[in-house]
Amino acid sequence: MTAITQIRRNDQPIYLDYQATTPMDPRVLEAMMPYFTHKFGNSGSRSHAYGWEAEEGTEKARAQVAKLIGADEKEVIFTSGATESNNLAIRGVAEFYKDRKNHIITTVTEHKCVLDTCRHLEQQGFEVTYLPVRQDGLLDLDVLRAAITDKTVLVSVMAVNNEIGVIQPLAEIGRICRERKVFFHTDAAQAAGKIPLDVEALNIDLMSISGHKIYGPKGIGALYVRRKPRVRLVPMIVGGGQERGFRSGTLPTPLCVGLGEAAEICMKEMDDEAKRLKKLQERMLNGLRAKLTDIVVNGDLEHRIPGNLNISFAYVEGESLMMGIKNLAVSSGSACTSASLEPSYVLRALGVEEEMAHTSLRIGLGRFTTEHEVDTAVDELVRHVNKLREMSPLWEMAQEGIDIKSIEWAAH
Amino acid sequence: MAYSEKLIDHYENPRNIGSFDKTAEDVGTGLVGAPACGDVMKLQIKVGADGLIEDAKFKTFGCGSAIASSSLVTEWVKGKTIDEAETIKNTDIARHLALPPVKIHCSVLAEDAIKAAIADYRAKVTRKAE
Secondary structure, eight states, X not given: OOSOOOOSOTTSOEEOOTTTOOOOOHHHHHHHHHHHTTOOOOTTOOSSHHHHHHHHHHHHHHHHHHHHTTOOGGGEEEESSHHHHHHHHHHHHHHHTTTTOOEEEEETTSOHHHHHHHHHHHHTTOEEEEEOOOTTSOOOHHHHHHHOOTTEEEEEOOSBOTTTOBBOOHHHHHHHHHHTXXXXXXXXXXXXXXXXXXXXXXXXXXXXXXXXXXXXXXXOEEXXXXXXXXXXXXXXXXXXXXXXXXXXXXXXHHHHHHHHHHHHHHHHHHHHHHHHHHHHHHHHHHHHHHHOSSEEEXXXXXXXXXXXXXXXXXXXXXXXXXXXXXTEEOEEOSGGGSSSOOOOHHHHHTTOOHHHHTTEEEEEOOTTOOHHHHHHHHHHHHHHHHHHHHTOHHHHHHHTTOOGXXXXXXXX | OOOOHHHHHHHHSOSSBSOOOTTSTTEEEEEEEEGGGTEEEEEEEEEOTTSBEEEEEEEEESOHHHHHHHHHHHHHHXXXXXXXXXXXXXXXXXXXXXXXXXXXXXXXXXXXXXXXXXXXXXXXXXXXXX
């Protein structure tokens, strides 16, 4: 287990937003440091020791990442992060195979970088099917089966959702894709290092990984690209032909080393960490349920990473709640935290009513979260939810037995 | 989002939270907004025999700016005649709280809430006179 129990300063709020990013594990930083200073060489330099030393670092890291997902190290390429990996996987496959196939399948709850990549491809004439999800946030496999056609080249389904933490049935999706000879890409930014992933067992052809979601550095990620059967891609960044030609550019050695170290730590500690986080998740939820009524967990609780909770606190608007819980760093599905004024599209896709989507918070637990922090968070949440309900006209109506759906509200 | 001190003060120490009996003859109630939009304000005024608003109460479901806007207007309307209260403009509310542009609709809602409360009070007076 980790020796470090707290990395925040005492004047900082309690960090409960581990799906947004994670603090770097100090062991990762330690592994990176030499590559910022004396081991500064270009891993592409073949003619001297500086280059060999840097290459040793990047290749060890590649192997560490590969091991985490049951891949061969030759199948891992470094990118700037999961957004780039998702872009490269989807656009790269689509463009390479476009003469034979032009159809891509994804889901409505994907990360924006997948959805936006698909929109971009649609504008170029590709066909994209955006599959709905069930109320629990999971993909219906029959719906997937029915969507695949002779023209389908790729299915892209995220492994774990960033807002609600639900784990998609990867093994089943992989099996369906393999049977139908369609490539399977998964955005595993929120899944890698948190749940066991084996690209062979799951029949995954392409997988996106992010460094900063697994206690590694920001600005680095990886894309797994299967070699047998081979997946081919049109590169997005061309130049010196690094990374098997899929991604040119000098490798950022310290970042690669950091990602590798982060992957290795995750692999070693995954079981213990998952058990510990499960207890904290239960502690949080039981604590809230013991003291508050009318709270709803969004997304399936069972098929979910233990480090995530997404909860609607009925009758209390999310942003006002976040303003109150100043000592807690969380994120909200409420519209009012964003410029768009639209509540979370992920929650809406689950069929969560708009008024409930406005009351949701995403609470992310992670490696450095303590029991004491969870207890403090529960107390703060309970206190502020109660305070805001006291001033909520909707809570008042609910207490009087008035159904707020029976009122004709003027939308504004 | 960085909010002004005045806004945060109204959010943290909201004035005049509560409810009057909405069936009382000297009470006007305004209920505006919609839960689906993330904002609902209930604003009530109690009008004295001298025609002045002697008390005001509110309850709001909404973001911090919505809570602060409604808290502020309950302070502003007290001691005013209903005609004077009716002249309160959303721009005054927005300026006083230094609302960021995306939150201007909160001040509009607060203005609507006063107007709705006044209209409700006037309707009661008219019904009583008939």
